[in-house]
């Protein structure tokens with residue numbers, strides 16, 4: 103029996119002050135990266151997908167970013183010194 107599935111990791115890369123496209127307020131936005139990894143017997147093997155998003159802390163609107171946009175924003179926020187990465191594994195069992 104082979105057990106496989108996916109596991110999601112959520113990283114908060116930076117917090118930025120941006121003018122929100124949804125509510126128009128210059129509010130703090132969290133820049134996040136979500137990585138989904140393929141797991142075999144609960145061991146993460148390789149990433150299947152990586153998504154970058156920003157979320158407005160004022161109205162909660164979330165918008166997708168390209169990898170390039172995310173890297174640019176992260177560089178702005180951290181002064182190009184790299185961000186803190188705090189992984190919060192979220193188990194998403196998937197069995198067939």
Ligand SMILES: [Zn+2]
Nearest residue numbers: 122125158161
């Ligand atoms: Zn907003």
